[in-house]
Amino acid sequence: MSSSSRPLTTRELRAWLGFVRAGHLLDHELERQIKRDGDISHAEYEVLVHLDWAQDHRLRMAELASRVAISKSRLTYQVTQLERAGLVVRTSCPTDGRAVWAQLTDAGAALLARVRPGHREAVRENFIDLLTPEELDVLADAMSRVVARLSPTLAGLLPAADDKPGGRE
Amino acid sequence: MSSSSRPLTTRELRAWLGFVRAGHLLDHELERQIKRDGDISHAEYEVLVHLDWAQDHRLRMAELASRVAISKSRLTYQVTQLERAGLVVRTSCPTDGRAVWAQLTDAGAALLARVRPGHREAVRENFIDLLTPEELDVLADAMSRVVARLSPTLAGLLPAADDKPGGRE
DNA sequence: CAGAGGTCGTTGAAATCTGAACAACAGGAG
DNA sequence: CTCCTGTTGTTCAGATTTCAACGACCTCTG
Structure with a gap:
C-alpha cells in the first residue's frame, strides 16, 4: 500500500475523529436513556431488539451473537441475565441437539414497547x-461500504436503499 | 417533541444502523491491529495518543479523561497499567497538590512510533x-454537529475545516 | 456402525470497567 | 486563621467482558 506512511490530512482527521467521538458520545447517551427507561443495559437492549426483529421473535445463540456482533460467551452471559429478568427464555431445538x-417473552416485548x-x-x-436527508443518504452509502469491507455477512442484513416508512426499529 | 412516536424511515434506519455497525466493526479491527503491533489495548493506545498530542506530552488526569472520553476511575486503571509497562509516568504538580x-515516557513515544x-x-x-473527499467533508460536518450537541466541550477540540497535511495522528 | 472433524453453547479464571464512597487539597467567605 | 464548598484522583466491590478450553452434538466418510 503506497499510502501506508502518509499522515492523515486535516480533512481526513476531521472526519475520522468526528466519527469516532460521535460514536462514543451517542453510545454513552443511549446507555443512559435505556437504563433510565427500562433499567437494562444497552447491550441487553440490543439483544432484545434483534430478537424482536427475528422470525417468531427467536434466534439461535450463534446467529444472535453474529447479528448483535458480540462474542458467544458474552451473549451467553447476557442471555442469562435477560432470562433471570424474565425477558427471554431458552428453548432447546428439536432438530439440532x-x-x-x-x-x-411477552415481558420482553412489553419492555421493548416501553423503552x-x-x-x-x-x-x-x-x-x-x-x-x-441528503447527508443521511451519503452517510448510509459510505457506511455500507465500510461494513461490507469488514463484514460481508453483516452487510447483507442492512436495509436496502428505498424509503418507505420502515416497520422496524 | 412531535416526532417522538414516528418510527424511523428506511432511509433513516439505513444511516443509523450503518453508522453503528461500522463503528463496532472498526473498533474491533483497530483493537486487533493495535494489539498485534504494540501488544496494548485500543483504550491504552488512545491514552498514549492524547498524551502525545498534548503540550509537553503530559496532561492532568481529569483533562486526559475528558479528552479520551472515559471515566476517571477507568483512566486511573489504564494509567496504572501503562505505568507498569513503563510507557507513562505519574508526576505530582507543584502548584496544585x-x-x-x-x-x-520515551518508551511510550517509541511504542507509538511503532504502532x-x-x-x-x-x-x-x-x-x-x-x-x-466530498463524503469525508459531509461526514465531518455532520459529525461535528452531533459532537457539538452531546459535548460542546469536546467539540472545541476537533480540528477546523481547512485541509493542510495535518501533523498529528 | 465407528471415527474424524467441525459446530454449538457453556464454563472458569483473569482482565477490565462502572459507580459510589473516600481522603487530600484548593479557593473563597467570614 | 477557620469553616465551608467544590475539585481531584484513588479505592473498593460488584458487574461485565475476554479468552482459552471443554463436553455435547452433528455430518460426512468409509
Missing part, C-alpha cells in the same frame, strides 16, 4: 434530526 | 479510502 433458541419511544427520540434528537 | 500529571503506521494504514484501508 446442540442448538439453543433464545426466545423473546423504544424514548430510544427513538434520543436517536432522532442526537443524530437523525441533525442531518439533512 | 491535588493534581497528577500523566507524562509520556502508528499500521494504525494509520488500518484507518485508511477500512475507512478513509472507502470515502470520497
Whole structure:
C-alpha cells in the first residue's frame, strides 16, 4: 500500500475523529436513556431488539451473537441475565441437539414497547434530526461500504436503499 | 417533541444502523491491529495518543479523561497499567497538590512510533479510502454537529475545516 | 456402525470497567 | 486563621467482558 506512511490530512482527521467521538458520545447517551427507561443495559437492549426483529421473535445463540456482533460467551452471559429478568427464555431445538433458541417473552416485548419511544427520540434528537436527508443518504452509502469491507455477512442484513416508512426499529 | 412516536424511515434506519455497525466493526479491527503491533489495548493506545498530542506530552488526569472520553476511575486503571509497562509516568504538580500529571515516557513515544503506521494504514484501508473527499467533508460536518450537541466541550477540540497535511495522528 | 472433524453453547479464571464512597487539597467567605 | 464548598484522583466491590478450553452434538466418510 503506497499510502501506508502518509499522515492523515486535516480533512481526513476531521472526519475520522468526528466519527469516532460521535460514536462514543451517542453510545454513552443511549446507555443512559435505556437504563433510565427500562433499567437494562444497552447491550441487553440490543439483544432484545434483534430478537424482536427475528422470525417468531427467536434466534439461535450463534446467529444472535453474529447479528448483535458480540462474542458467544458474552451473549451467553447476557442471555442469562435477560432470562433471570424474565425477558427471554431458552428453548432447546428439536432438530439440532446442540442448538439453543433464545426466545423473546411477552415481558420482553412489553419492555421493548416501553423503552423504544424514548430510544427513538434520543436517536432522532442526537443524530437523525441533525442531518439533512441528503447527508443521511451519503452517510448510509459510505457506511455500507465500510461494513461490507469488514463484514460481508453483516452487510447483507442492512436495509436496502428505498424509503418507505420502515416497520422496524 | 412531535416526532417522538414516528418510527424511523428506511432511509433513516439505513444511516443509523450503518453508522453503528461500522463503528463496532472498526473498533474491533483497530483493537486487533493495535494489539498485534504494540501488544496494548485500543483504550491504552488512545491514552498514549492524547498524551502525545498534548503540550509537553503530559496532561492532568481529569483533562486526559475528558479528552479520551472515559471515566476517571477507568483512566486511573489504564494509567496504572501503562505505568507498569513503563510507557507513562505519574508526576505530582507543584502548584496544585491535588493534581497528577500523566507524562509520556520515551518508551511510550517509541511504542507509538511503532504502532502508528499500521494504525494509520488500518484507518485508511477500512475507512478513509472507502470515502470520497466530498463524503469525508459531509461526514465531518455532520459529525461535528452531533459532537457539538452531546459535548460542546469536546467539540472545541476537533480540528477546523481547512485541509493542510495535518501533523498529528 | 465407528471415527474424524467441525459446530454449538457453556464454563472458569483473569482482565477490565462502572459507580459510589473516600481522603487530600484548593479557593473563597467570614 | 477557620469553616465551608467544590475539585481531584484513588479505592473498593460488584458487574461485565475476554479468552482459552471443554463436553455435547452433528455430518460426512468409509
